[in-house]
Amino acid sequence: MLTRPFSYLIGIQYLGLRYHGWQVQKGVKTIQGTLERVFRYVLGHEDFTILGSSRTDSGVSCLQGAFVIYLREAADWDELLKYSNEHLPADIRLLYVKAVDRSFNVIQHVAKKRYGYYFSLGEKPHPFQSGALAYAGRGLDIALMREAAALFVGRHDFRRFCTHGKQLDDFVREIYVSELLPLDGKVAFWPREDAYVFRVDGNGFLMHQVRRMVAALFMVGRGELSVQSLAAAFVDPTPSPVSPKAAPQGLVLEEVFFNGI
Helix, strand or coil: CCCCCEEEEEEEEECCCCCCCCCCCCCCHHHHHHHHHHHHHCCCCCCCCCEECCCCCCCCEEEEEEEEECCCCCCCCHHHHHHHHHCCCCEEEEEEEECCCCCEEEECEEEEEEEEEEEEEECCCCCCCCCCEEEEECCCCHHHHHHHHHCEEEEEEEEHHHCCCCCCCCEEEEEEEEEEECCCCCCCCCCCCCCCEEEEEECCCCCCCCHHHHCCCCCCCCCCCCCHHHHHHHHHCCCCCCCCCHHHHEEEEEEEEEEEC
16 A cells, blocks of 8 residues: 555445345445445545455445455545445445554454444334344343353354365364443344344354354353353364354444554
């Protein structure tokens, strides 16, 4: 990025329902691709580079994420932020812009990430709510799921709770918080009874890790997987996942925390 010495950290939130994830992909709509199209228009050129702090999957939403845009010349973001939001689709919003030093790395300087997986139980919810809420069915044992969720805390080998990518040999990640909470009506975008959030903080996550952790909790809640079997999966070298992937629509990247920002 040496040819583009001006760096700006930009906060972002979006509903992921209509997008094939963050990263640009040929022939499909993505968050990064949409941002690049709008920035080409509002900046009047395409001499910039965007780098995101997280690559969310298709259908996954974001409440407070971030990316960096690298420019050859300084820009007045007081007006550009408003102008960009006016031209972005309604399901993408930029939150703030902060100039950062060239030494700042939007990936390496991440201290931790927080994800929330939102789901409901009991009666199937209205279809209009399906863009940001997963449906987990009836009769799940929430108390048992909470007991299982607590096992994720700590430094573990998550090879059985992820999708194995190419040339991946380090499956150890540290989880700081792992809890299952009822939504209390204070969540601005989702006030509802019989709804829960599985919230997890970690220093980094493997491909589909949170979605497979959630699916494992659902299996525990339905009696398909014991708490003891879930705990044993941390020391099992079997490469196959212990659980499927939970639906992407319930997953929200809630916040990215940076060192020194």
